[in-house]
Amino acid sequence: MKKFLKISLTIFAVLALAIGGYLLYILKFKQYDVADEEVDTIVEEPYTIELPGDEFSLEDQEVAEGDASNGTTNGEQTTSDESSTAGNQSQNPTQTGKSQTTTTTTTTTNNSSTRQPTTSPAQPASKPTVAAIKQKYAPTFSNLEAQADQKLGALIGRAQGEYNAKKANGESVDYGYFYNKYAGAANALEANTDAAFHTVLNAVENDLVKHGYDKSYAQSFKSEYEATKKARRDGILDKVTGL
Structure with a gap:
């Protein structure tokens, strides 16, 4: 009886090793012609990444408004000076007219010199919060x-x-062929997705550091991404086993 059990166990072990080795061979080592232009297009098509630009700061806005105000003031002064010159050229050549014109010119000049641009005191640009940067x-x-x-x-x-x-x-249906072809394509697609994700993640980290925050605040994005990736893998297995 014991001899029979030993023989049975030995045969079972040999069969298990043979089946396992065969599966390993067809899934990992056997070469398949998996060339597929459509699959290559799906995997190799680059991701489109649109990073947000920097916001127009309050300081920049005040500088722009100040430049516009100075330009308007200069324009008004030039117009006043030109009007005064035109008045001098058209004056009556009498002493009284000259005196009146001189008085008018002086008054106009004084009015022009008293026009000062009214600008609000510069205020520092508001610092965005961590939540605002992440959003x-x-x-x-x-x-x-x-x-x-x-x-x-x-x-x-x-x-x-x-x-x-x-x-x-x-x-x-050769399941080894399907496994090698589409598992390899899925791995390549995941690698490309990881690279695109880290491009955006690095941008968030740099933005946080630029505003004086620690880049670790961006790790919540990575945790969420890893969870989504795991759910995506599970979804692939469910669909593949349902073939």
């Missing part, structure tokens, strides 16, 4: 996630379409 980048992260979901949906749709076509044509 500024929220649409960029949302757009990136939407692009990733669209690419992944296209990749899954391509896999399902190829699988259904083989079934409809009565062809045998």
